[in-house]
Amino acid sequence: MKRLIEKGLMFGNLIRVSSAAWTGLYNRALEKLTGRQTALKEFHIDITGYSPEIGDELGDMDYLAPDGGTRQFILLTTEQKTAPMLAADLSVLRDVLRRFIADNESQLFSLTARDAVIGQIDDHVWQMDGPADLTQIRSLRISADTTGNHVAEADRLTAMIDTFRNGRDAWWDDVLIARMIEQAKKSGDVLRHPVRLDHTDFPVPDFWTDDFGGVYLLRSAQEPAMIFADPDRKADIAGVVSFDLTQRHQIAAWLARNALAEPIISARGADAAPILRQKMDFVLVDAATRLGLETGNGGRQELRRAAARMGDGLPPEIRGLSALLRYAEQGGDWPVIDSGDPAYFYALRATPGPARDLVNRLLSELAPHDLRQLFITHKPLFYRLYQTWDEGKRAYVAEVLAREYQIDKQGTRDALFGSEPDMAEPDASAPPGPWGPATTRLPRVSLSDRGASRPAGPWGA
Template sequence: MNLLRDSELIYGRLLAIEEPHLIERYNKALQAFGLKPTTRERIEIDRTGFSPQVAEDLDDPHYLDPNQINRRFIILTPQQIDLPVVHTAFSNTSQLLYEFMTANARVINALTIKDVIYGEIEDTVNKVEDIEDLLSINQVEFKVLSAEDVTGKATELATLVDRLKQEPDFWRDTSALEHMVDLAKVTGDIRQNALVPDQVIFRHNAYWTSLFGGLYVFVDPGMTTVISDPSAPGFRRSRPWQVSYLSLHDVERVFDFLMETGRIELPRASWIDNSGYLEHRAEMAVRMLIHQAEPTRKLGELDKVWLQTWIHSHADMINRDGTFPFLNGAKRELAQLGQIKMEDVRPDRRFLLVRAKPGHPDAWLTNRLISDFVPFDFISRYVFNKQGFYRDYEGFNEVWRHHVVETLKDAYLKDKAGLRARLYGLHD
């Protein structure tokens, strides 16, 4: 993984924390979780406060996610809202934390001047043993604490202020007034600085989780759809009138579900022509075939002339695989008819031609699912399914690792937003 880290393809865009007072605050949060404080003078954190350096020291990548449920967080600065989430068991952790930080921006701005905010994204279950446990989670609540208990003291001070306003003789209680002064020394003027979160409960909607080998949950009116390996505990066990279960191995049914619920954009000349989507898929397929045929070849930059020469000289292999000829045929059909009849396409090739509908709320999650069916497209895999990409990467040889890294650096890191907009119609 060192090559990925050096190329900022893993743990990239993290925030460096090196101010002594922030390290001290981070350690207070760690100790509150019952964890050993870090002795490092510099760490990097993501949006949730996860630090790869602390995980390495603790020898525990799940130190903020001990049961892969009820995710912990540590907020040192409002800047964390713009960071990625690099380690999580649920794909929507990033969005939930973004919503929490956005809804409570004033509180977070005020509190982090004085204190560290930490706590848990609490679900309705403490441990997930089967799919039914997952489906029982409809919302999450942010349990918010701070090392100096500024929030608790602000709440206590607000209560005392209300009593002072409403109880005629309360001003005679000298000890209470002195306590209010002591609290104000910590909280400041609570009339100006909101120190108690306004919103802590958020909906838990569609998501992917690493539990049970990787599982998707999609939510539609009147029906929840679970897509996973059938060996997952609880698969097809209950509530068929509310929950539909699809096997990740049943390509046709998964495709039909995404199409019928309006989550995918079928191949149309209107978007295919300008996006270069089919050309991208075809090039990814050829790259993989080159590697399979010549595992030790250093590919470097593949120009079009070299690629065409290789394709012609390996025509038998290209035709046996079938992906490249199929994509060329699809391109010709689109040029002639403007669309492709999906019922005439083999189920195992349909995902080569589609992308998530850009305007759908589940677009990122849908593109992640599509990438499971097109694993050779390592660019799509990296963009939408980093856990899957890192798992794939572990099985690559050194030559292919270097090629994949250089391709991602050149094709994606230079202009992430541009590539997402061109290929997938997604605009940040």
């Protein structure tokens, strides 16, 4: 993993903590949350205040999430909103915490100017006995305060002020007035400088979790679904259809019925040819590694020469991707590629919408050799697989990601997945796509339709 760290592909964009003041504030917060402190004078933290160096020092890489339970955080600065989140067991955690910081930025800026802010993220579910309990996670609530309880103290003073203003004969209550004066010494002037965190509840209709072997829950779709990475953990859940990643035909049909994915070739604004070439490169690197073929520096010409020597070992994905590439560059007849083709999911990307990022993560598991998409959308799985590769594949992948993604992250994401979706309604005059015209509401599929063995795909039956 050292190579990834050196190239900024792991532990990148963390916030550096090196001043004695920040270290002191962090230790005060850490002791209040965990009863422990760090002896490190310099370390780095993510958006939650988690530090891999401190985790290594304490021998507890989950020190801010004891027993995998309550997710706690430490904020030293509002600049943490730009940092990544390491070891997220719920895909929406970083986005929720980032929105919390952004929505309460002026208040948090004032609080962190004098103290560290500590808190926890609550999913309202006390115990996870089975996959069905995941459907109970509908929103996340963030509770936060400083280590000196500035928010709680301000709330107490605010309550006293309300009583003083609205209570009968409160103007003559000397005891109340004396308490208000003493409280103001602790909390300051809450009328001129209110200390209140208002935006603390965030709905989460769609998410991925690493519980139960990895599960996707998408409720924003017309036909809500739960998709299991581990077929042995799959369960029938009331109110949603259930799939596992081996049910490629059923997942393809579900994506099409709910208009959640589209072919890269016909996607608006996508430059399909270079995207397909890069996907083919990654597929060939994986095959060459498995077959023990030399690929030199991993350039495109070396990979093509290696492909010529693969014979029967040529990856089955290459045939379909090559047909799509020819169509993108030369036109002609639309390639007939259905969900039974190994190249099918490599040629898709999520459509704009609330579930876009989660669907792209799902597609990365269905097309696991597209390592660039896997790195961007599903880092936990990427890092786990990286440790199983040989040295040549690690070097190639790290070099490509550093050269083609790291230097322009947002540009690469826009090229691959499209720009961030806005709130505009779909254009009714737009030409129909391969699955037909876009619709705002799609019909739900009855339970009897779930077992279709091989549905028609966008490129053929």
